[in-house]
Amino acid sequence: MRVLVTGATGFIGRNLCLELAEQGYNVVALCRDVNHQYLISHKNITPVKGDILDRPSLMAAMKGCQQVYHTAALAKMWCRDKNDYYSINVTGTRNVLELAMDLYISKVVYTSTCGVWGPTIKHPMTENDPRIDGFAIDYERTKYLAEIEARVYANKGLNVVTVNPSRVYGEGPITDSNSVGKMISGYLKGKWRIIPGKGTQVSNYAYLGDVIKGHIAAMEQGVPGNRYILGGEDISFNTFFDTLQNISGKNHGMIKLPQRIIEAYSRFEQVKTNLTGLPPVFLPEFAARLRKDQKYSSQKAITQLNYRITPFAEGMAKTINHINSL
Amino acid sequence: MKPLTAIVTGASEGLGKSIALELASRQIDLVLVSLPSSGLPELADYIRKNLGVKVTIFEGDLTSAEICKGLFDMLKSDEININILINNAGLGNWAWFGDMNIGFYKKQIELNVIAPVLLTHLFLAQVDEERTAYLLNVGSLAGRFVVPKKQVYGATKSFIGYFTRCLQLEMDRSNVSISLLSPGGINTKPELLVMNHNLKGIAKATITEPDRVAYEAIHGMFLGKKEIIPGGVNKLMVVLNAILPGFIKDMIIKSKLRPVVKL
Numbered sequence: 001m002r003v004l005v006t007g008a009t010g011f012i013g014r015n016l017c018l019e020l021a022e023q024g025y026n027v028v029a030l031c032r033d034v035n036h037q038y039l040i041s042h043k044n045i046t047p048v049k050g051d052i053l054d055r056p057s058l059m060a061a062m063k064g065c066q067q068v069y070h071t072a073a074l075a076k077m078w079c080r081d082k083n084d085y086y087s088i089n090v091t092g093t094r095n096v097l098e099l100a101m102d103l104y105i106s107k108v109v110y111t112s113t114c115g116v117w118g119p120t121i122k123h124p125m126t127e128n129d130p131r132i133d134g135f136a137i138d139y140e141r142t143k144y145l146a147e148i149e150a151r152v153y154a155n156k157g158l159n160v161v162t163v164n165p166s167r168v169y170g171e172g173p174i175t176d177s178n179s180v181g182k183m184i185s186g187y188l189k190g191k192w193r194i195i196p197g198k199g200t201q202v203s204n205y206a207y208l209g210d211v212i213k214g215h216i217a218a219m220e221q222g223v224p225g226n227r228y229i230l231g232g233e234d235i236s237f238n239t240f241f242d243t244l245q246n247i248s249g250k251n252h253g254m255i256k257l258p259q260r261i262i263e264a265y266s267r268f269e270q271v272k273t274n275l276t277g278l279p280p281v282f283l284p285e286f287a288a289r290l291r292k293d294q295k296y297s298s299q300k301a302i303t304q305l306n307y308r309i310t311p312f313a314e315g316m317a318k319t320i321n322h323i324n325s326l
Numbered sequence: 327m328k329p330l331t332a333i334v335t336g337a338s339e340g341l342g343k344s345i346a347l348e349l350a351s352r353q354i355d356l357v358l359v360s361l362p363s364s365g366l367p368e369l370a371d372y373i374r375k376n377l378g379v380k381v382t383i384f385e386g387d388l389t390s391a392e393i394c395k396g397l398f399d400m401l402k403s404d405e406i407n408i409n410i411l412i413n414n415a416g417l418g419n420w421a422w423f424g425d426m427n428i429g430f431y432k433k434q435i436e437l438n439v440i441a442p443v444l445l446t447h448l449f450l451a452q453v454d455e456e457r458t459a460y461l462l463n464v465g466s467l468a469g470r471f472v473v474p475k476k477q478v479y480g481a482t483k484s485f486i487g488y489f490t491r492c493l494q495l496e497m498d499r500s501n502v503s504i505s506l507l508s509p510g511g512i513n514t515k516p517e518l519l520v521m522n523h524n525l526k527g528i529a530k531a532t533i534t535e536p537d538r539v540a541y542e543a544i545h546g547m548f549l550g551k552k553e554i555i556p557g558g559v560n561k562l563m564v565v566l567n568a569i570l571p572g573f574i575k576d577m578i579i580k581s582k583l584r585p586v587v588k589l
Contacts, residue, residue, distance in 0.1 A: 121376040130369045134513045134536040
């Protein structure tokens, strides 16, 4: 079977291509640069030059496919032109869904994010819970809007399932979109020495291998129009770095940076970025987020998609091995 | 002492949702009001589960006087006494006057003007005079400034400002504390706010986050503040508005409008 994967050079997309290719699918890997260093070469993967914002190229790539995985997105913390978030994440998704409808694609899996919920109060968020925070973060806002597009097309009759990975970590290239990977790699090199606040803030970490399997299970068994959280364990910064230290054997003295200093610094970074256009290290909307937990429940995917969570320590060990081998 | 109970209208999204969460985090029981199928049962479940307060929901369209009355009838039969009313539900717009139809403006005035007046009347009629009651009316900075493309919306918010200030005088000696909230733009429901990410400079600086506005609003309400203006830049705008002569303000507004003025 022929399947299209958009965002084939991305952290999730490239491993999804590989897993599908290994399973014998004929993978059309959509990418803007067919010579991209992160594109995986495999006999079952055909790189096709195209862009989700260039409809003719997208149409050419999608023609003849039965299934579409739409993983392409702008997932960085910051980019120079903020309008790029809207065009790539919302217009791009609309283009994929509209063409999928026109070309009678049998099923689409759309990769969203747990960021559409954002922070939590006490219990982990489930698919039915409302968002409780505003939309200061461009990535979260535009992914939320893209989910609305997916709902619109589901109502029009397109067979589309949304998956919501949490903070994904695992074996893959260290890029701006791979924020957990950057943190682990920084720690291993001795460059990352900071624990935000008291280190008690909890986030949900999803192992890449689980997320990839979750995507394929969503394609096979996902109920049309539904969404599924693909997460992992809820882990505090303290546990995160303790685990990292125990497994890597590297013991760096970590500095607990008070929340107020992080917030003041983030405001300075914002002024710097506004004046110079240089990329910021950190922005106030992300500093504010460190005050709140981000816990998510994968129970629905576990029940309906047979989703499995790799224990954090095991996933972390694999990730460290991978980063050490780079 | 028995916990306080608050009505929040327009509670399913945006500022209303943030105010509901802010009140619940202060262990205040809630009556959430919003349109049917706007996600109210899910929000109520979430708040009960995570914040442990009592939450009652009422789904209905407040542009109908019968529905406003129906809300208080339901509360009476359920023996729920209301100590706090947050008149938050409202309908905004950003369009040239001719571009929206008459049905829209009728609805906008019914929701932004008539509903808060009726609900305030019904609320005051049932307050327990032994305890301090709180009324928070959500106005807007648009009610203070003349903002083109917000002609009817701004006028409804001017009404809310007048209405609230007048009640403050009338009820000065009562046990009801009355506050006016005058926020600038708030970064709320993104599908309604396609504009915000394109804003620059001062316009961008006036945009505030809903949880911050909700905190300042409820904090100010319990302090008995007469008017609450969230955000430093917004406060500055109000001061400038008071000291600048009218013709200069007109010049500024017209120059800002030049690129978009309709011919």
